Amino acid sequence: MLLDDLHAQLTAAMKAHDTVTVDTVRFLLAAVNYVAIAKYGAQGDAKVTDEDVLDVVKKQVKTHRESIDAFTKAGRTELAQNERAQLEVLEKYLPSQISDEELSKLLEPVAAAGGDFGPLMGRAMAAAKGQADGGRVSIMLKQLLSSK
Numbered sequence: 001m002l003l004d005d006l007h008a009q010l011t012a013a014m015k016a017h018d019t020v021t022v023d024t025v026r027f028l029l030a031a032v033n034y035v036a037i038a039k040y041g042a043q044g045d046a047k048v049t050d051e052d053v054l055d056v057v058k059k060q061v062k063t064h065r066e067s068i069d070a071f072t073k074a075g076r077t078e079l080a081q082n083e084r085a086q087l088e089v090l091e092k093y094l095p096s097q098i099s100d101e102e103l104s105k106l107l108e109p110v111a112a113a114g115g116d117f118g119p120l121m122g123r124a125m126a127a128a129k130g131q132a133d134g135g136r137v138s139i140m141l142k143q144l145l146s147s148k
Contacts, residue, residue: 002050048058111144
C-alpha cells in the first residue's frame, strides 16, 4: 500500500539525515491523515486507500508547481529551489505519465464526439484515468477539437 511506502520512505530518510525528504514526506503524511479523518472519521488510517493518497499527492504536486512559478517570478530563487527539491520527492509517488502520442490516441474518440468543452473535458479526464495531468489533457483536447 502506498501509505506504507510513505512511512518506510520517512524512516529511511530520517536514518539518512535527508531533511528535504523528511520534511516533504511528513507534510504529505499529515495531509493524507487530514483527508482520511475528514473522509472516514475516527477509522481514517485504517480505511485510507491508495487512491486517496494519490489524490493528496497530486494536489501537493500542483501546489508546489504553482509555488515554483510564483517564487521564480518574484526572484526568490532559493525558495524555488527548495520547492523543486520537494517536488522531485513527491513525483516519485505519482503514476508514470503517458506520452503525447498515447494521450492523443486516447482523446481522439472523445474529441470526435463533439459538443461543449466542459462535458468533453470530463470524459477526457475519465479516459486518461490519472495517466496525464489535467493541463496536458486540456491542451491536447483543444488541439484535437481545433483540427476537426
